[in-house]
Amino acid sequence: MNKRIGVIGAGVMGKGVAQRFAKYGYSVMLLDNDPEALKNATGEIFRDLKMKSMFDKSLKVQEVMENISIIRKYEELQDADFIIENVYEKEEVKKEVYEQLKDIKKTDCIYLANTSCIPITRIGAYTGTPERVIGVHFMNPVPIKNFAEVILGKKTSQNTIDKVGELLHSVEISFETVNDSAGFVSNRLSHLFMNEAAFLVYEGVADAKQIDNIFKKAFGHKMGPLETSDLIGIDTVVDSLEVLYKEYEDPKFRVCPLLRRMVEMGETGRKGKKGFYQY
Incomplete structure (x- = not known):
């Protein structure tokens, strides 16, 4: 599998997202501006995988860990096919993240905004390419929850919807697709x-x-x-x-x-x- 996933934010949700996609063979780049958060995230992912491997002998802990690389600069996300944003639920923080991504992403890179309540249409406006922005509200804990709420921004394209649907199905996550509204349904x-x-x-x-x-x-x-x-x-x-x-x-x-x-x-x-x- 050659798809590269950029994950921004190494908190509770970010590390769960990174673990989920790495388990299914994706190359995951985990970014956070806090070195301690990155260190804690990788340690917690490893411990969680080790625990699960005691009950699931097919789980290859080292292979999953090797699929996760730690990065510290936004420029290192330039080859990502998908970028999943999981930063604090503060609009000014999210705006700053998306503005930093404007000039470094691939021209066909798709953003998955893992936000709790902020409208996806507004987040899309920060990027300059709102047609490639979609909300994906993963459920916590992400490594074991097989469901997500997908939210369409006013300008989200059908191509984005289709590709994200394929992406979620590839990691065995089912979903319901809803229209944009602060807080969505869940x-x-x-x-x-x-x-x-x-x-x-x-x-x-x-x-x-x-x-x-x-x-x-x-x-x-x-x-x-x-x-x-x-x-x-x-x-x-x-x-x-x-x-x-x-x-x-x-x-x-x-x-x-x-x-x-x-x-x-x-x-x-x-x-x-x-x-x-x-x-």
């Missing part, structure tokens, strides 16, 4: 659940474990909304809610004060070793 729903669950803790109605248990046992979900918040990252949840609140000016997206307080204290969930639960 996050307009999920963030309401997470925010309201945080309000229930904040108001003293129930503790996190009780809320998650009710959610799982009553609705049959594998994870409760507060467990999900910890997995995603409390800071990411707050950033996404702020985008939704700004876009819709609807008070239902007002961030729970408890979530803000947790971020201020560094209680960002699993990545911070503490959130609604201790890790």
Whole structure:
């Protein structure tokens, strides 16, 4: 397989995306402006693969790791066939990333914006080639979740849609394709659940474990909304809610004060070793 995948952002989602595509034989270039994040990402990918290989003897850990190269300059992405962006859910950060890519990508390179809430049409406008920009909201954790939400920008071309569909099928990810809207479908729903669950803790109605248990046992979900918040990252949840609140000016997206307080204290969930639960 000769397709080259550039992955920008080595956080929770970025490292998962890199691992997924490397497992299926793609040559993955992982970029982050934080050397520590890159070091942590490769270490965590290796440990996760080693753990999985104990149960799946067909998994070749070293081969997967060799498919991932660490890069530190945007210029090294010039031969990428696809670039998957996974940086912070802050529009000014994403804008800066896409503007840096304008002059170095291949003329037929396709952007996959792995954003939680920011409209894809707006992201496309930053690139100068909006027809080659599409939203792909991978589900966390990416290495084991076989589904994604694909979002069409107003100018996304049919060629882009077709090629991204082929790409996702090649790594055994099924998807639903929806039209552009801040938060799309999954996050307009999920963030309401997470925010309201945080309000229930904040108001003293129930503790996190009780809320998650009710959610799982009553609705049959594998994870409760507060467990999900910890997995995603409390800071990411707050950033996404702020985008939704700004876009819709609807008070239902007002961030729970408890979530803000947790971020201020560094209680960002699993990545911070503490959130609604201790890790």
